[in-house]
Amino acid sequence: xxxxxxxxxxxxxxxxxxxxxxxxxxxxxxxxxxxxxxxxxxxxxxxxxxxxxxxxxxxxxxxxxxxxxxxxxxxxxxxxxxxxxxxxxxxxxxxxxxxxxxxxxxxxxxxxxxxxxxxxxxxxxxxxxxxxxxxxxxxxxxxxxxxxxxxxxxxxxxxxxxxxxxxxxxxxxxxxxxxxxxxxxxxxxxxxxxxxxxxxxxxxxxxxxxxxxxxxxxxxxxxxxxxxxxxxxxxxxxxxxxxxxxxxxxxxxxxxxxxxxxxxxxxxxxxxxxxxxxx
Amino acid sequence: xxxxxxxxxxxxxxxxxxxxxxxxxxxxxxxxxxxxxxxxxxxxxxxxxxxxxxxxxxxxxxxxxxxxxxxxxxxxxxxxxxxxxxxxxxxxxxxxxxxxxxxxxxxxxxxxxxxxxxxxxxxxxxxxxxxxxxxxxxxxxxxxxxxxxxxxxxxxxxxxxxxxxxxxxxxxxxxxxxxxxxxxxxxxxxxxxxxxxxxxxxxxxxxxxxxxxxxxxxxxxxxxxxxxxxxxxxxxxxxxxxxxxxxxxxxxxxxxxxxxxxxxxxxxxxxxxxxxxxxxxxxxxxxxxxxxxxxxxxxxxxxxxxxxxxxxxxxxxxxxxxxxxxxxxxxxxxxxxxxxxxxxxxxxxxx
Ligand SMILES: Cc1cc2nc3c(=O)[nH]c(=O)nc-3n(C[C@H](O)[C@H](O)[C@H](O)COP(=O)(O)OP(=O)(O)OC[C@H]3O[C@@H](n4cnc5c(N)ncnc54)[C@H](O)[C@@H]3O)c2cc1C
Ligand code: SF4
Ligand code: SF4
Ligand code: FES
Numbered sequence: 172x173x174x175x176x177x178x179x180x181x182x183x184x185x186x187x188x189x190x191x192x193x194x195x196x197x198x199x200x201x202x203x204x205x206x207x208x209x210x211x212x213x214x215x216x217x218x219x220x221x222x223x224x225x226x227x228x229x230x231x232x233x234x235x236x237x238x239x240x241x242x243x244x245x246x247x248x249x250x251x252x253x254x255x256x257x258x259x260x261x262x263x264x265x266x267x268x269x270x271x272x273x274x275x276x277x278x279x280x281x282x283x284x285x286x287x288x289x290x291x292x293x294x295x296x297x298x299x300x301x302x303x304x305x306x307x308x309x310x311x312x313x314x315x316x317x318x319x320x321x322x323x324x325x326x327x328x329x330x331x332x333x334x335x336x337x338x339x340x341x342x343x344x345x346x347x348x349x350x351x352x353x354x355x356x357x358x359x360x361x362x363x364x365x366x367x368x369x370x371x372x373x374x375x376x377x378x379x380x381x382x383x384x385x386x387x388x389x390x391x392x393x394x395x396x397x398x399x400x401x402x403x404x405x406x407x408x409x410x411x412x413x414x415x416x417x418x419x420x421x422x423x424x425x426x427x428x429x430x431x432x433x434x435x436x437x438x439x440x441x442x443x444x445x446x447x448x449x450x
Numbered sequence: 451x452x453x454x455x456x457x458x459x460x461x462x463x464x465x466x467x468x469x470x471x472x473x474x475x476x477x478x479x480x481x482x483x484x485x486x487x488x489x490x491x492x493x494x495x496x497x498x499x500x501x502x503x504x505x506x507x508x509x510x511x512x513x514x515x516x517x518x519x520x521x522x523x524x525x526x527x528x529x530x531x532x533x534x535x536x537x538x539x540x541x542x543x544x545x546x547x548x549x550x551x552x553x554x555x556x557x558x559x560x561x562x563x564x565x566x567x568x569x570x571x572x573x574x575x576x577x578x579x580x581x582x583x584x585x586x587x588x589x590x591x592x593x594x595x596x597x598x599x600x601x602x603x604x605x606x607x608x609x610x611x612x613x614x615x616x617x618x619x620x621x622x623x624x625x626x627x628x629x630x631x632x633x634x635x636x637x638x639x640x641x642x643x644x645x646x647x648x649x650x651x652x653x654x655x656x657x658x659x660x661x662x663x664x665x666x667x668x669x670x671x672x673x674x675x676x677x678x679x680x681x682x683x684x685x686x687x688x689x690x691x692x693x694x695x696x697x698x699x700x701x702x703x704x705x706x707x708x709x710x711x712x713x714x715x716x717x718x719x720x721x722x723x724x725x726x727x728x729x730x731x732x733x734x735x736x737x738x739x740x741x742x743x744x745x746x747x748x749x750x751x752x753x754x755x756x757x758x759x760x761x762x763x764x765x766x767x768x769x770x771x772x773x774x775x776x777x778x779x780x781x782x783x784x785x786x787x788x789x790x791x792x793x794x795x796x797x798x799x800x801x
Contacts, residue, residue: 181568182518185529227522227529228720230712267522267529415710418565422707422729425753428762433564 177213180418183225183269184210190264195328198295199260200237200248203268216240217277218302219409219437222247223417225269229258233414233432236273237298239305248298248330274417275436278303278381278407287315287374291392293322293364293384297330299409299436300383305334308341315378318345318371322364322388326350326357347371364388365395375400382408382440393440403441410436410443451642452619452635459610459617462580463492463543465633470541470578473509475499486542486549497544497610500588501775505549505703506542507556510573511726513700517569517710518722535572544582544610548591551598551773552703553579554605558767559706569724578625583611583646585653587661590776592789595666598773600653601646613645664776664789668759671795672770676760684798688755688791691784696728698754698778698787704771705754729753755791 190202205211216222216236224247225231232255234247251260262268280303288307290300307317319338323329329348338344347367349360360367364384373380373396380401382392389408396406412424412431424431427446429438438446454462466472467489474495476487486502486509489495520531545553560570584591584600593599602609607626611618618638621627674680699705709727714720757763758771772788779787786794 180565182533183531185531187527225520225531227520228712228714231710231722265527266524267527269520269529269531415708418567419563420560420565420567420706420708421710421724421727423709423727425729428756428760 177215178273179210179214179271181271183223183231183271185267186270188262188264188266188268191262194248194330197251198248198330199251200246201259202244202246203270204245205270206267214245214273216273216302218280218306219277219299220273220275221414221417221432221436222270222272223274223414224249224255224259225271226255226258226262227267227269230255231269231271231415232256233274233411233417235299235302235409235436237301239302239309241306241309243302243305248295248301250295271417274432276434278437280306283307283379284313285315285377287378288317289371289373289378289380289396290317290319291322291364291367291380291382291384291396292320292330293388293392294324294328295330296383296385296388297321298383300381301331301334303381304338308338308344311341311343316345316374317343318373319347320364320367320371321346321348322350322367322384323348324351326354326359345371363391365392368392368395368399373399378405380406382406403444404439406440407437408440408443410438451638452621452630453616453638453642454619454633454635456612456615456617459497460492460495462608462619462629462633463495463541465629466541466543466578466580467492470539470576472541472543473506474543475502486545492543495543497582497612499544501546501549501591501777503777504701505552505775505777506545507549507552507703507706509540509542510553510556510570510577511706511708512536514723514725515569516721517724519719520722521719533568535569537572537576539576539578540573541578541580543580545579545606546582546584546775547599547602548593548596548773548775549703550579550581550602550605551593551596551769552775555704555767555769555771555773556706557605563766578629579606580608580610581606583609583650583653585612585649587653587657588776589661590663590780591657591661591774592664592666592776593774594654594657595668596770596772596774598769601650611646611649613642613649618642618646664774664779664787666772666774666789666792667796668770668772668792671792672759672761672764674795675756676762680795681798684794688786688794691786692730693783694730694732695783696730697781697783699728699730700726701777701781703773703775703777704758704767729757755788758788759792 186203186205189204192200221233223231237248353361415421415423417432419430419433473488476494477496477499484499484502486506516534519534522529560567581602606622609620707727708724710724712720712722779789
């Protein structure tokens, strides 16, 4: 189903922050509802898409949609890094923001049917993958193994801990976590996230891998996956670039011949390799 | 086709000025530089002026413009936001074929992709365009290499061609036709088709002698640029000469990269501004944590020329992105305007 006609393209729609949840240090999740009920009703997105969020008085920036497309609440998980995000962190429930979107291609879910899905995320790389994970779990019978491998700097840097506990109750969901530096009460793994690939005994045939995280983690995970025989076009990631317009006009998000806002943000590793730029 | 005497041609502009904001090439009294400006009176416009320093893209894509205005009352939790479109009716009088082709390229890019750019669309909606055939080329021109001159064949409401002591007036739209009728212009006989062709052939023949600054046989290198079969050294050589000043993008009739910034005003409202940007600036693709994926300057140069000279980009424009105006060659302190880049690439091909 295409929601092309209900995209908010030019003028941001006003929305209210309903609830704010602390996730980890400097990352919060904001639950948002459009003021216009018609807009709220028609606002649909695909896993992997993004919105442009306006913080009044500060500016606009791009954020992934972590909610599952079918029945999740509209929310954004955001790390404080600069002008717009710091202004957002000053806001409270009841404050207004502006939203445009959803933009981008999203994950081609129809192609994943019957396959094993491996999600590998480092730190807040789990944000753009959350939507897809929840969606896959909601349609558990459509897929083979569903494996989530998470890496974080410390146990306190693990995104969506409550969610993960919920997901673990779903039969056949496999999740492995590792941290770079353990805390005193940490009983789990330590080490970099690619070490979990063996632990999970990841499949390579009939398998799609989703990899999101800092460049160094990204490269080592991809290297390990390919060493095990996973094909370049079965590895997916979402790319981040500076975005200004979200609709393919400003060219800020251009990488080689592709625009992240309209052609991306989801690319196969095969595509990423031909873009001729760093991750 | 219609005719108007040379000394009456500005009457067309005067009539347009009654219902449109009028823009055209103006020669600055003191500096003798040519700018494409908004004029108070049609008499300020010169149809014989050289091509303007900045292209008329400024009329449809201003260097800086407010696109949205909003106000947020944090205490009352009340937000108001609205687009601030430029909804004036604008007539551009005397645009040269290369620059008109520039506007056609911008039209295809802003209006013809997956999304329509509403801000640009509003600029274009109520426009009247009068183009002006170049009966002699200027020194920097190479439109004959880029198929964008010396005469326009689309995109205008009226097209003027100086023939002897008359201007041939061609209509390119219903709006143009209605205007010509309203002005009571005299119909031109069929002999003017041949007369116009003669004028254009003469103009083309003058390129060899007059337009000596630049040549750029872009068709010869488009394939190379598209497939990427150009040695890194060539891009490096080009990149090394670039000062990253952005001038080339600013003067180019088809460069359209922009930035968006919110500007807070004293009255508590905010203007969302969109302003020209350039892919040659280092900050263009900078991201969080000072991570800049497009590092070396040659990559950024590569990007601009890819944008102008590749088949893949031409698909968006339905033609090459360069319209042969020569402005970038004119302003570039590193002497790597597009014509020179084409030469570097060609030289590598023949070697
Ligand atoms: C497709 C996509 C999905 C994203 N998803 C999320 C998400 O789900 N959660 C999240 O927290 N962040 C996400 N981001 C990153 C987010 O857009 C930036 O963190 C945000 O723009 C920073 O804005 P700022 O004004 O707070 O920072 P600024 O004050 O503008 O800058 C702080 C630093 O961030 C850099 N920066 C500025 N704008 C951007 C930008 N648009 N993209 C990347 N870097 C930028 C600056 O160069 C500077 O180094 C995503 C970005 C993209 C492109
Ligand atoms: S690339 Fe240079 S010569 Fe070509 S249209 Fe742009 S400014 Fe003119
Ligand atoms: S005008 Fe020349 S020096 Fe300036 S950015 Fe363009 S190519 Fe580089
Ligand atoms: S964000 Fe403007 S072109 Fe992609």
